[in-house]
Amino acid sequence: MFEIGNKTFGSRLMLGTGKYPSFEIQKEAVKASETEVLTFAVRRMNIFDSNEPNLLEEINLQKYSLLPNTAGAKTAEEAVRIARLASGSGLCDMIKVEVIGCDKTLLPDPFETMKASVQLLNEGFTVLTYISDDVVLAKRLEDEGIHAIMPGASPIGSGQGIVNSMNLQFIIRQSNIPVIVDAGIGSPKDATFAMELGADGVLLNTAISGAEDPVKMAEAMKLAIQSGRLGYEAGRIPRKMYASKSSPESGMIR
Numbered sequence: 001m002f003e004i005g006n007k008t009f010g011s012r013l014m015l016g017t018g019k020y021p022s023f024e025i026q027k028e029a030v031k032a033s034e035t036e037v038l039t040f041a042v043r044r045m046n047i048f049d050s051n052e053p054n055l056l057e058e059i060n061l062q063k064y065s066l067l068p069n070t071a072g073a074k075t076a077e078e079a080v081r082i083a084r085l086a087s088g089s090g091l092c093d094m095i096k097v098e099v100i101g102c103d104k105t106l107l108p109d110p111f112e113t114m115k116a117s118v119q120l121l122n123e124g125f126t127v128l129t130y131i132s133d134d135v136v137l138a139k140r141l142e143d144e145g146i147h148a149i150m151p152g153a154s155p156i157g158s159g160q161g162i163v164n165s166m167n168l169q170f171i172i173r174q175s176n177i178p179v180i181v182d183a184g185i186g187s188p189k190d191a192t193f194a195m196e197l198g199a200d201g202v203l204l205n206t207a208i209s210g211a212e213d214p215v216k217m218a219e220a221m222k223l224a225i226q227s228g229r230l231g232y233e234a235g236r237i238p239r240k241m242y243a244s245k246s247s248p249e250s251g252m253i254r
């Protein structure tokens with residue numbers, strides 16, 4: 001169990017909702033993942049045209065917490081406008097702040113991200129902020145009062161996995177708010193690694209929606225995250241430079 005703002009979650013896997021081959025497969029994958037949190041880009045989600053298909057109509061909304069995100073925003077002003085739209089539509093008071101600063105890498109703009117996060121905190125939102133693995137920015141945002149920090153493992157949709165585990169560990173160790181590793185996860189081992197490092201959760205999309213079998217991959221990710229968390233709680237052995245025998249010599253029968 002972990003908490004973000006006033007919500008408690010059993011599952012540590014948060015799912016994006018884009019790029020699935022079909023609604024049917026998406027629904028199955030969401031079910032198999034046992035996620036409790038679905039994030040979606042307010043700008044890209046068809047929530048306003050009742051003639052168009054809409055994922056939110058396809059799923060049982062009682063079962064999930066919705067986490068609208070500000071994907072598509074390039075300035076703080078745009079992100080704030082998108083968040084207000086989501087809240088005005090009664091979707092949720094939680095918001096994932098995402099302000100992209102570079103079209104090629106889709107890495108977030110730290111200055112606009114900070115501005116948007118502070119503004120939305122002042123407006124009473126529960127703020128989860130997506131950043132790159134920037135240790136100093138993570139702390140500054142926590143000091144401002146955000147509710148969870150979401151450092152990227154690697155660029156969105158790249159499937160590169162965790163490229164700087166050192167920075168992620170710095171962020172995890174210094175944080176007094178939940179750390180959700182978000183973006184760039186490619187395979188279950190990446191998700192396990194994030195959890196073994198001590199992350200509170202993982203948010204991912206492409207690794208499941210783009211898999212050959214998204215439903216199977218959703219289950220694999222669920223198990224990977226559970227396994228990584230269990231391993232973290234169990235406490236791994238320290239790394240040693242040289243070998244040490246698995247069977248102790250004292251007490252050996254000669």
Ligand SMILES: CC(=O)[C@@H](O)[C@H](O)COP(=O)(O)O
Nearest residue numbers: 016156157183184204205206
């Ligand atoms: C859905 C969402 O919020 C994405 O922007 C998120 O960052 C996931 O990235 P991946 O697709 O790399 O998992």
